Amino acid sequence: MVAMMHNPLRPAQPLRLVNAPPSASPATAHAIIRVEDLSIVFDAPRGQVVAVDRVSLDVMPGEFVSLVGPSGCGKSTLLNAMAGLERPFEGRVMVAGGPMLGPRPDVGMVFQQPHLFPWKSVRRNIAHGPRALGKSKAEALRMADDLIEMIGLTRFANAYPHTLSGGMQQRVAIARALANQPRVLLMDEPFGALDAQTRAVMQDNLLELRDRIHATIVFVTHDIDEAILLSDRVLIMSAGPGRILRDLSVGLPRPRSSAILTDPAYLALKRDCLDLIRTEGRKAFEQMEAVT
Amino acid sequence: MSTGRHDPANAVRRLSVLVGVLSVPAFVGLWELVARSRIVNAVLFPPPSTVAVAVLDWIHSGQFFGDVSASLFRVTAGFAIGATAGIVLGILTGEFRLISSLLSPLFHILRPIPPIAFVPIVILWFGLSETGKLFLVVWGVFFTVWLATHIGVQKVDRGLIRAALMLGTPRRQMLSEIVLLGALPYIVVGLRTAVSISFYTLVAAELAGAFAGIVYRIEIAQQNMQTGQVMGGLAALGLLSFVADRSFAAISERAVWWR
Numbered sequence: 001m002v003a004m005m006h007n008p009l010r011p012a013q014p015l016r017l018v019n020a021p022p023s024a025s026p027a028t029a030h031a032i033i034r035v036e037d038l039s040i041v042f043d044a045p046r047g048q049v050v051a052v053d054r055v056s057l058d059v060m061p062g063e064f065v066s067l068v069g070p071s072g073c074g075k076s077t078l079l080n081a082m083a084g085l086e087r088p089f090e091g092r093v094m095v096a097g098g099p100m101l102g103p104r105p106d107v108g109m110v111f112q113q114p115h116l117f118p119w120k121s122v123r124r125n126i127a128h129g130p131r132a133l134g135k136s137k138a139e140a141l142r143m144a145d146d147l148i149e150m151i152g153l154t155r156f157a158n159a160y161p162h163t164l165s166g167g168m169q170q171r172v173a174i175a176r177a178l179a180n181q182p183r184v185l186l187m188d189e190p191f192g193a194l195d196a197q198t199r200a201v202m203q204d205n206l207l208e209l210r211d212r213i214h215a216t217i218v219f220v221t222h223d224i225d226e227a228i229l230l231s232d233r234v235l236i237m238s239a240g241p242g243r244i245l246r247d248l249s250v251g252l253p254r255p256r257s258s259a260i261l262t263d264p265a266y267l268a269l270k271r272d273c274l275d276l277i278r279t280e281g282r283k284a285f286e287q288m289e290a291v292t
Numbered sequence: 293m294s295t296g297r298h299d300p301a302n303a304v305r306r307l308s309v310l311v312g313v314l315s316v317p318a319f320v321g322l323w324e325l326v327a328r329s330r331i332v333n334a335v336l337f338p339p340p341s342t343v344a345v346a347v348l349d350w351i352h353s354g355q356f357f358g359d360v361s362a363s364l365f366r367v368t369a370g371f372a373i374g375a376t377a378g379i380v381l382g383i384l385t386g387e388f389r390l391i392s393s394l395l396s397p398l399f400h401i402l403r404p405i406p407p408i409a410f411v412p413i414v415i416l417w418f419g420l421s422e423t424g425k426l427f428l429v430v431w432g433v434f435f436t437v438w439l440a441t442h443i444g445v446q447k448v449d450r451g452l453i454r455a456a457l458m459l460g461t462p463r464r465q466m467l468s469e470i471v472l473l474g475a476l477p478y479i480v481v482g483l484r485t486a487v488s489i490s491f492y493t494l495v496a497a498e499l500a501g502a503f504a505g506i507v508y509r510i511e512i513a514q515q516n517m518q519t520g521q522v523m524g525g526l527a528a529l530g531l532l533s534f535v536a537d538r539s540f541a542a543i544s545e546r547a548v549w550w551r
Contacts, residue, residue, distance in 0.1 A: 083458060085454060085457070085458075102457075103458050103460070104460075105459070105460035107458075109455075109458040111451060111454070111455065115449070115451035115452055115454070115455040116455075117452060117456075117470070117473075118550050119473045119476075119550040128461070129460060132460045132461045132462060132465065133460050160550045162551075173455075176455075176459065177458070179459075180459060180460065
């Protein structure tokens with residue numbers, strides 16, 4: 001709390017440490033995602049590995065938050081815990097007031113790979129969630145058709161996933177996750193496997209989409225430009241064990257486009273992020289060298 | 293410039309087609325010639341014309357239809373029961389570790405024993421009844437399909453399972469749709485292998501003693517020194533097995549419909 005207030009960088013850019021207890025911020029009462037003292041430990045051949053180490057964070061409703069860090073820093077593990085796919089070793093994850101004990105339909109997930117059901121057409125892939133939740137076939141398909149129109153794939157409604165490009169498949173995966181109208185959408189490097197051009201288009205699409213869906217989004221990436229362009233807040237994680245190092249607010253105006261990539265405020269933010277990540281990356285690399 | 297007529301690759305292709313068309317007739321002709329030339333004993337090695345007459349007699353006697361339907365029933369019923377059990381148990385052992393721990397060791401001990409070796413005990417248990425014959429075919433088909441399904445279930449893309457979990461897919465649909473269809477390409481391969489295994493075990497089952505069936509007819513003909521009838525039976529069995537394999541290949545291409 002004290003450290004937060006006296007942070008010399010804070011007036012210039014809204015930068016704050018997040019290692020303070022979650023109750024420190026008065027707004028946490030309304031947080032849609034609360035991660036409290038979360039630790040996740042994996043069994044590895046050489047003993048246990050701490051993937052996430054006593055992480056606490058809050059995400060406000062409607063916020064777009066990115067988790068950034070070097071590979072192996074536990075950002076995907078943290079996201080999986082928010083998804084209910086990973087159980088806490090210590091601490092807890094609350095979404096919309098309830099603990100995440102397993103996957104929940106009000107929390108959607110988009111993975112790095114689209115993971116579309118290969119035996120279902122685009123339409124039926126998107127209708128899968130509503131059907132699973134007990135909607136009638138007609139209603140599920142109607143919802144699917146609306147989403148297909150939103151992602152601009154009407155022409156491919158009856159196509160099978162393997163006939164689509166990687167970018168199109170990932171758009172279908174996003175639409176499929178949105179079909180359950182989740183309050184929280186988790187995205188695990190969703191554009192990481194796409195080429196640079198497709199990625200830029202997908203980022204623009206997501207910015208547009210976001211204005212229409214009103215979901216809270218937590219987005220994992222190792223691409224700083226992507227994180228700053230899309231987010232309200234960027235959480236920078238440190239490597240092994242995974243901790244949150246900095247919590248940067250991105251005060252850039254919306255609606256945004258790739259034009260902000262040359263904005264001085266943007267560049268200052270990016271420099272901060274890069275410095276932090278470079279130091280962390282080196283630390284992680286040296287740690288790995290020391291182990292082997 | 294060479295025209296298509298003189299293109300050497302084209303010429304080889306035409307020749308290959310011609311040779312392919314003539315292959316079987318040439319073989320049958322040679323067989324007829326050798327069998328009639330008294331180089332070999334025509335009683336033991338009858339010419340194809342004698343075989344054809346034997347098959348016609350078989351059809352006219354009215355036994356042909358009964359024999360084919362008896363064999364066909366044993367193969368199809370045995371295949372259906374064995375394959376269904378194999379798929380259901382394969383999904384259970386592939387998906388649930390506890391069930392796998394209980395059943396897999398047992399199946400792995402029983403699986404390598406050739407099904408034909410069970411003929412004596414099957415006769416002790418079931419006599420010459422249809423149940424015994426079905427048992428042998430089911431036994432042969434089951435292990436192949438079970439293993440293919442078990443492996444297929446374990447190879448289902450974990451990403452699909454996680455995606456389905458995140459979408460709120462209920463447990464039952466997870467097994468009946470995501471796991472089953474995810475493993476389907478493997479299951480289909482297992483089923484196709486099981487088609488030929490069902491014919492192997494059919495032969496063993498009918499040789500052990502039956503009252504009708506293609507292999508039963510072959511055995512009776514052998515005891516009566518009707519070599520032509522023996523060969524006719526073999527041809528009928530070969531044709532039936534060939535048609536079964538081909539139709540299954542056609543079905544299996546459509547079974548994995550999204551490819």
